[in-house]
Every structure is written in structure tokens, then in C-alpha cells.
Amino acid sequence: MTANMIACHDTTPGPVLKKEGLLSIGLAGNPNTGKSTIFNALTGLNQHTGNWPGKTVERKEGELRQGQRKARVVDLPGTYGLTAVSAEEVIARNFIIQDKPDVVGLVVDATNLERNLYLVLQVLELTGQAVIALNLMDEARRNGFIIDCDRLSERLGVPVVPMAALKKQGVPELVETIFTLAENPAQPAPRQLNYGPAIEQAIAELEPFLQNKIYPARWLAVKLLENDQAIIEDLRSSGNTVALEKAAALTAASEDSYEILIAEKRFEEIGQIVDEVLQRPANRVNLSEKIDRVTTHRVFGLPILALFATFTLWAIYNLAGPVSEFIDGVFQAGIDWSREMLSGAPWWLRGVLVDGILTGIQQIFVFLFAVLVVFFLIYGLLEDVGYLARGAFVLDRLMRWLGLPGKAFMTLFASYGCNIPGVMGARIVDGEQDRIITAVVTPLIPCSARIAVITAIVPIFFGFGWQATLVTLFIFTLSLVAVALVARLLKKSVFKNKESGLVLELPDYRMPSAYNILRSTVTRTISAMKRALLFFPPFAVVIWVMFNFPAGADQTATWGMQLGNLLDPLAGLIGLSGKALAGFIVAAPAKELSLLYLGVAYGGGEDGVAQVLGMVWSPLQALAFLVFLTLYAPCLGTVMALTAEVGKKWAWRTVGICLATGTLMTALLYWGGKLLGLG
Amino acid sequence: MNQSPNPEIIPLNKITPGTHAKIVGLKATGLLLQRLLAMGFTRECEIKMVKRAPLGDPIQFRVRGSAVSLRSSEAALVLVTVPYN
Numbered sequence: 072m073t074a075n076m077i078a079c080h081d082t083t084p085g086p087v088l089k090k091e092g093l094l095s096i097g098l099a100g101n102p103n104t105g106k107s108t109i110f111n112a113l114t115g116l117n118q119h120t121g122n123w124p125g126k127t128v129e130r131k132e133g134e135l136r137q138g139q140r141k142a143r144v145v146d147l148p149g150t151y152g153l154t155a156v157s158a159e160e161v162i163a164r165n166f167i168i169q170d171k172p173d174v175v176g177l178v179v180d181a182t183n184l185e186r187n188l189y190l191v192l193q194v195l196e197l198t199g200q201a202v203i204a205l206n207l208m209d210e211a212r213r214n215g216f217i218i219d220c221d222r223l224s225e226r227l228g229v230p231v232v233p234m235a236a237l238k239k240q241g242v243p244e245l246v247e248t249i250f251t252l253a254e255n256p257a258q259p260a261p262r263q264l265n266y267g268p269a270i271e272q273a274i275a276e277l278e279p280f281l282q283n284k285i286y287p288a289r290w291l292a293v294k295l296l297e298n299d300q301a302i303i304e305d306l307r308s309s310g311n312t313v314a315l316e317k318a319a320a321l322t323a324a325s326e327d328s329y330e331i332l333i334a335e336k337r338f339e340e341i342g343q344i345v346d347e348v349l350q351r352p353a354n355r356v357n358l359s360e361k362i363d364r365v366t367t368h369r370v371f372g373l374p375i376l377a378l379f380a381t382f383t384l385w386a387i388y389n390l391a392g393p394v395s396e397f398i399d400g401v402f403q404a405g406i407d408w409s410r411e412m413l414s415g416a417p418w419w420l421r422g423v424l425v426d427g428i429l430t431g432i433q434q435i436f437v438f439l440f441a442v443l444v445v446f447f448l449i450y451g452l453l454e455d456v457g458y459l460a461r462g463a464f465v466l467d468r469l470m471r472w473l474g475l476p477g478k479a480f481m482t483l484f485a486s487y488g489c490n491i492p493g494v495m496g497a498r499i500v501d502g503e504q505d506r507i508i509t510a511v512v513t514p515l516i517p518c519s520a521r522i523a524v525i526t527a528i529v530p531i532f533f534g535f536g537w538q539a540t541l542v543t544l545f546i547f548t549l550s551l552v553a554v555a556l557v558a559r560l561l562k563k564s565v566f567k568n569k570e571s572g573l574v575l576e577l578p579d580y581r582m583p584s585a586y587n588i589l590r591s592t593v594t595r596t597i598s599a600m601k602r603a604l605l606f607f608p609p610f611a612v613v614i615w616v617m618f619n620f621p622a623g624a625d626q627t628a629t630w631g632m633q634l635g636n637l638l639d640p641l642a643g644l645i646g647l648s649g650k651a652l653a654g655f656i657v658a659a660p661a662k663e664l665s666l667l668y669l670g671v672a673y674g675g676g677e678d679g680v681a682q683v684l685g686m687v688w689s690p691l692q693a694l695a696f697l698v699f700l701t702l703y704a705p706c707l708g709t710v711m712a713l714t715a716e717v718g719k720k721w722a723w724r725t726v727g728i729c730l731a732t733g734t735l736m737t738a739l740l741y742w743g744g745k746l747l748g749l750g
Numbered sequence: 751m752n753q754s755p756n757p758e759i760i761p762l763n764k765i766t767p768g769t770h771a772k773i774v775g776l777k778a779t780g781l782l783l784q785r786l787l788a789m790g791f792t793r794e795c796e797i798k799m800v801k802r803a804p805l806g807d808p809i810q811f812r813v814r815g816s817a818v819s820l821r822s823s824e825a826a827l828v829l830v831t832v833p834y835n
Contacts, residue, residue, distance in 0.1 A: 151788035156781045185814040186790045300781070331776055334787035338795070338814075359817070360800065363810075372804040464819050468805035477808070477821075572824060573808055574785040577817035 100178030102149035103578035155301035181211035199259030215352025431611025442519035446488030474558030514705035646695035646741030703733030763825035775829035790814035
């Protein structure tokens, strides 16, 4: 049976709004195909990131220019198919169907042709205006694959451009092909697949009931038979019960599952294409599998992962530290200069501007910036190389013990750098419930700001040697215990234990691209810094005001101190001092403020405060302070991220959950410690 | 090449590292089924069990040229035979 091309029904819906004269390109493809690399190569620095409207999926858009030609490029979420298993597939297909891009760029991994074509065939069922960017050709060649691109183009009916985007090969050709196709629409009919007599019959019976202005009826019929939940939901809410009932009847009457048959038919077609087009090497030597013998080794796998995690922490302290100090110095010069310049201005104005806002900004840069950069560099490297998927593979069992889905490991890893990208990372988790749980427990993980406070205070009370490390690890462990308790509790009580899945691809290891890593580091750092810088300075002003008003008052009589004294009895309940508790309230928006606050409340400034505390607190009190600090609240930036990721309701619930958890564990720790005679 | 006329059908999570198997049935449903299908887990497809994770779960397979890992509970929903070679 030769490949069939059924003339498609006329599927042109009404005109879609498009920017005048600006072509529109959609970039689709499987995850791990180098799609981002190609997107970056096409758009250069002309790109910006946001979210798809109403969704928590990242949207990247940029501009492609070649001489006078211009086009808008949208990076669609990476998907393995177009049937809805998550928001990603729906977003990708809706863009193709509703936005009607002039060209769809399909990024295909040449080393994985068979599975990649699954998505390709489905996209080609929707549009003939497509280009295949056959990427990773260098890898394919190295592995011994030989691909006949011309034949492939013939069989698919669309141009195929061989590429090795990381080596900058094929990019100009791709650009040229895209523009040529966009300017000379070939008007080919979308390439339909013949699903065999049984299914075609079912499709024919459903089509009359699925006529509409947006989606091709045939496509809807196929999706309906595939049990596509999003389509079913759409039909239900638009009242099309006839189609639903018909489909249910057809499915019940069928001996075999339509869902499975349709997928198999696609792979059958793919098999024929691949046989004609691909030559596999006689003995495939898979380098990745060899490397994996070590990285996912029964015995060594976990320790290796622990090694990477430890190295990351080490780098944050030892590499970010000096950079932070340098930044501190630079800012300090600027602050001193400002103070000079404003010496003629009223004292309170000087105070607000210099000691409040400028100092606040200094705090953010000193605490956050260098740590974020170091963390994102390492994270980006592991991600680019392909090791992160191995991490998820090795840790999945542990994650489930924590009550979290396997992919959440990546979220937790990010959270130790900063909770904000951690929360944002929850979007890679499959399933709404699991995504929420992952996002909600993220603030219980100490971010670099809290780690900075911990590392400033622990040595004062526990010495600088191995005791400090032990105590720090203890605090980290407590936070993980909190995560496990909260996640499991949420799963049981609110989400009624719905099981999540782990179908995880382990991509081949790739040579990392310095450009990609630097690029993603810059993007992520700016994104996190933006949130911090936006909300931090006002609160720094608040602190300054609290400790300098009433005007002319003695140090012990300021509002800040009064608040501290007021809270003493309450704070004592969990082993904290009133001042510390006031500090927590003040530092809730951004933990970097804690040291600033303590520095003012206890004297000594944030550099000397640790010493001062050493004389005023007991080790147990210090520990209680640090545990409470770690758990009690998401910073303002994190709350913003939570609102964007899981909605306002859950964002505020998270605040409450963290406060409750922090209070409980601190109390347990403090009183337990006292009981054991340790305080 | 000897092949037993009725090779035993076993769930995918029961085969041992290094074994090549052929999928003969899928008991998975809903989103899990769709994910499996999109990854290439279809009937008649040959797959290879590579290894188990250090903690015993999940399991790594080689399917249609790429490495995919499934939890034991998920693999249990895929039925395979192990043809003698």
C-alpha cells in the first residue's frame, strides 16, 4: 500500500488578525532537539519571554531579520505529539490552527528520526506550510546514521534543511527556506494519513457533527477517537453531546482501542518512511549509554549526584562570595558619595534615599546577584549537557518518598539557588495537582538569601569546622522533612492521592554550548532580579523609618525597638526573641532583609551583627532562629511567582502553610532541645 | 532461531536488564497511555530493558532509538513477550 494523500476538506476558517506585513513563524518540535538553539540563532537578541495568556507555560517570541525581510518567530512548547496530555500540546496546536502562522518550523532530531516524526506527521495533518529543520546532523553522522534528506522531503511533501545548529551549520539555509516558503505559499493540502478502513469509517460518521469555524472537522474526529481530553471537554462545554455520544458508541462497538490503533497507524507510516530514508549503522555505539553506566550506576549513581549538589553549594559560597564582596565595595562607594552629595538635604530625605533605598538595592545585589549567576551557570551546564534528566531518573524514588513527582527534583535543585525559578520550574511537572504541590512546598527550601544568613550565623555559635557543616546539614534536612510532610499531607487531604506519572526521556548527552548556557543564565538572573528589585527597596525604607522614628528618639525608643519589646512574650513561645520576631515580619518580603534588620536592632550593622548575636543568644536560640527563617514564609518575589504559577488562592495558602510549618517545627525544635538539656 | 509457539506474555516491569522484548498489549489508559504511545510504545514494537535506577525504580528502556524511563507501576501496564533468539 503506497502512502496515501487524501485531499483534505477545505479547512480554511475565517481570516486571522496579523500584523501588517509581518510574517509569522511557529517553531515546534520534541523537547531536547535543540529547538532553543535554533530559536536563538534565528532571533539573536531580538527576543522576549513571557507566558501564554492564562497559562503557566513559558512563551518566547522574537524577530527574525534577513536584509529587508522580517518575521515574528514564536517558540512553541516542546511536545511529543499533538494529543493533549498537558497544556503544552494544546498551546502548540492552537497556535498552528488559530494563529495560522505563515510557516511552521519543525525541529527534528536526526538521531531520533522515528519518534520525532510522530509529531511531524500530526503537524503536517494541519498545515502544508512547514519546513523540517533536521537538526543534530553532526551527531547523527557521528553515530553512523545516513539520512537521505531529498527523499525525506519528497515523502513528507515539505522542504527539509539538514542542520547542526550548535555548530552554526544550516542556519542561513533554514532562514532562506523559511522566507521563500512564506513568500510563495505552496498551497499544498495538509498531508492526511489514511488510518485504515475501520477508523476512516468512524471518522466519516463523526465529521458531520463536528463542523465548525476553527478546527478542521476531520482533525477533530481523529482527536475525538483518540480520547483527547481537551477536545472532549471543549465539546462538552459547547453542548455538542451528539458528537460525544456517537464517538462513545463507536468506541464501545470497536473491538480494538481506537486510541492505540491510530498511534500505531502513524508509526506504521513512519516506519515506511524511515525504511526508505534512513540507514542505521550496523552496530550502534551509543556513547550516552556508556556514560550512563557510571552516572546511573547502581552504587555510584547517587553519590555522583550528591557530589554535583555539594559542588554547587561550594561554588555558591566560594565563588559567589568574593564577587559579592566586590559588588558590595562598589556600591558602598556609590552610597558614600550619595551621602556626601545630599549632605545639604533634610536628614530624613537623606535617610530614606541613601540608607533606605540605595542600601536596599545594595543588599539585593550583594546577596542575590552573584549567587544567582553561579547557580544558574551550573544548573544551565547540567541541563545543557543532559545530566539533569539522569538526576530525575536516579532521584525519582526519593522524590516520591518526599511526596513529590519525579521531575520535581529539578525544581528543588533550582530552589536552593532561588525560590523564584524553583516555583517557575514547577511547570515542567506533569499534571495540575502535582504542579501545585511542587510549587507550594518550594518556599520551604532555603534559598541562597537564607543560606547566606545561615552561613553568617552558624559559625559564630558552632565553630567554623565540621560542626558548622553538620549543623547546616541538619537545618537542610529539617527543611526536607517539612517538604515531605506538607507534600504528603496535601496529597492525601486536598488532592485525594491521584497518582502522577513518570514517562521521562533521557536525551543523549550533548556537548554543552557556552552561548546557550550564558544566555539562559542572563535571562533567568534578570528575571529573578527584576522581581526582587521591584519590591525590595520600599521595604528597606520601612525598616529605616522604623528605626529612626520618632525623630530624635534614643536608639532604644524607636518604633522598631518598641515592636520588638512588644513581641517578646509571643516570640519566647518558640524560642525567639521579640526583636527576631519583629525582624521576621519585616524580612518576610525578602530574606536578605533579616541581617539588615538584625544589624540595626542589635547593633553592629549586618557585618558585625553576627558577633553581637553571639553574645546575646544561646546556640539553641540561634538554631531556632535559623529554622524559623528557613521555613516561615515565601519572599515577596516568590509570592508573585506563585500567583503566576498556581493562582492567587494557592499563593496565599502557601503563605499560611509556611507560617504554620515554621512555627510548629521551630517550637518542636526549641522545646525539644530544652527538654534534652541542650539549650 | 527457535521460537516457542505461544511465548509467555509478561508485564514489562518483570524483564531483566539487557533483555529485548516485543510489546503485545497495552493496559494503560488516559494520559499515561497517550504518553506511552507518543514515546513509541506500540504493539509489535521491539524494546530493550537497559537497567533499573540505583533505588530500584524507575526502569530505563530503549524504544525506537531513544532512552525512556518508566516507573515500575507504569511498566507493569505494558505487556510483552520475550522471543527466544
